[in-house]
Structure formats: structure tokens, C-alpha cells
Ligand code: CO
């Protein structure tokens with residue numbers, strides 16, 4: 181059995197334990213996870229139908245124009261059902277699933293609402309729940325082959341940061357640097373994993389600033405947050421550069437954030453098993469003790485894999501212990517409104533040999 185068959189079986193076990201009848205997957209990271217099929221969502225229904233019962237075969241219902249690709253990629257695992265543009269794919273989905281009264285059906289979390297509504301009408305009494313109830317706990321544990329792809333995505337991010345360091349200059353705009361980063365990732369990996377955040381000067385005080393036309397000035401701190409997509413897997417790194425000399429407060433804030441990043445990783449190494457909440461606290465304590473607690477306005481990190489944000493979240497309230505196979509970011513930051521901001525972000529994974537950083541570009545203050 182191939183990796184997709186194993187993943188389907190793992191999902192089926194969980195579905196049966198939670199009394200679900202079907203898992204319906206649209207074009208998404210979940211479709212790639214369960215089939216290796218990588219397509220974009222649009223108005224045409226694309227659906228993987230995974231029954232909980234091992235007696236029934238998984239099926240794929242796809243527009244006819246996808247059939248050739250599907251035959252190459254997924255025919256060994258799924259029975260293929262193509263629908264022509266003049267057909268009603270929802271009626272076909274209803275026939276494939278069977279309308280057996282009050283079924284409990286898991287629906288891909290990111291499925292378009294028009295498709296969800298169409299399926300709802302075709303399936304009558306069915307009760308829908310989000311697929312994440314079953315799938316998140318599978319995707320949160322990476323196997324060795326997934327970790328290897330994430331290592332490569334991390335190395336690409338390190339190489340792009342070196343390029344950023346070489347290219348940043350006064351007068352360059354945030355969008356110009358962002359474009360350069362995108363081109364670099366297409367050379368170093370397959371693509372970007374998300375649109376780069378380039379936040380300069382006062383913009384750096386907004387963690388998710390929308391990269392714009394501001395031009396860099398001497399004295400700016402510049403937060404650069406970006407990541408690679410490599411064979412489906414994401415990396416995510418942030419470094420904060422200083423153009424010219426940092427003033428004493430910038431230096432102080434920078435060293436606090438750097439120590440918070442280091443303290444979180446140390447906690448992982450030294451404490452064996454800790455929860456997402458405890459890891460968040462390890463980073464937050466450093467920032468709070470330095471007097472900047474109210475300026476660390478987001479969680480310490482998020483899980484990462486086929487998507488940039490997935491489970492496990494490194495946040496107060498997550499009491500699940502982090503375990504082997506979990507991959508997540510550590511990204512403490514301090515944001516002083518209207519003035520400047522600093523964030524230092526790395527990806528870490530817990531392997532059989534302990535925690536490992538997947539991004540390791542220079543973390544000390546770089547003055548350009
Ligand atoms: Co990031």
C-alpha cells in the first residue's frame with residue numbers, strides 16, 4: 181500500500197471511532213495529503229469521497245478535463261468518475277455517496293460554500309462537520325519523508341534571507357524587495373509559501389503589515405517574513421534587519437526578542453515534553469520580564485506543513501503536549517506602535533533525536 185492508502189486508512193480509523201460515515205475533500209492541502217493531486221479550486225466541483233467503511237472504495241469525482249492528470253496520479257487509490265461540463269456533479273456525488281438518511285459527513289474546511297450547499301441538497305438529511313476534526317490530528321504529525329522536505333524548504337528560506345541581506349538598500353521600496361524575494365524563492369525552491377511581508381520603519385510595528393510603496397530610509401528596522409514552498413511543504417522565517425545603525429532602544433528590543441526566541445528553543449531541548457501553552461509561556465516570560473509584555477500582541481507560533489498555518493498552535497490554552505513529528509514556528513516579537521517592531525521567527529520540528537531547527541539564518545542584529 182502506498183503512502184496515500186496508509187493515510188486514508190488512518191483517517192478511516194478515526195472516522196469510525198467518531199461515528200462519521202464519509203470524508204469529502206475539495207481541492208486543498210488535504211487533497212494533496214490524501215492523493216498527491218495538486219489542483220486549484222474554482223467553480224467546477226472536484227471531490228475526493230472517502231468512506232469510513234473499508235468495504236467501500238475511495239472515489240474521485242472530477243471535471244472531465246482533469247481526467248488525464250488524475251489517471252496518472254491517483255488511479256491506483258481512487259475509482260475515477262469524470263463529469264462533463266453539461267452534467268450535474270452534485271447529483272453524481274449524491275449517487276456515489278448514496279442518500280442513506282442521517283449520515284454524518286466530514287467536509288473539507290476550505291470547501292467553497294456553493295459546493296457545500298450543492299452537496300447539502302444532494303444528500304438530504306446528512307449532518308456536516310469540519311474535516312479538521314479528523315484530518316488535523318493526522319497532518320500535525322510529520323513522518324520522516326515529510327520532515328526531509330521541510331528541511332529543504334527551510335534551507336531555501338535561509339538562502340533567501342542571505343539574498344535579502346545583500347540586496348536591501350536605502351530608497352528601495354517594500355514591494356520591490358517583496359518581488360525580489362518571490363523571484364528568489366522560485367529559483368531556490370518551487371514557489372513562495374505566502375506573500376512576503378516586508379514592513380519597514382513604523383510599518384514594522386504591525387505584525388501583518390500589507391507590503392506597500394514605502395521606501396527604506398537609513399535608521400529603519402525592516403521586518404522581512406517569508407517562506408518557501410517545496411514539493412508541497414512550507415517554510416516560514418522572519419528576520420529584522422537594521423538599515424544603518426540601530427539606536428539604543430532598538431538594540432535593547434532586538435536583544436530581548438532574540439533571547440525570547442532562544443529561550444523557547446532551549447525549553448524544548450531541556451524540558452522533554454511540554455505543551456503549546458508552555459512553549460508560548462517560555463518565550464513570553466522573557467519579553468514580559470523585560471517590560472515589553474503588552475507589546476507582544478500575538479501567539480508565539482503555529483504549526484506548519486502543507487499549509488503555513490495549521491495545528492499545533494503555540495498559544496495559551498493549548499495544553500496538548502508537543503510530540504515527535506510536530507513542526508511549528510517560534511516567532512516572538514515586540515511592536516511599538518508608530519515607532520518600530522522586531523520579530524525573529526524560525527521553524528522547529530520534534531524528531532526522534534529531539535528538537536531541530538529547520539531555519540537557522542543568523543539571528544544576531546545585522547546592521548546594513
Ligand atoms: Co512568518
Ligand code: CO
Pocket residue numbers: 416482509511525
Ligand atoms: Co509564522
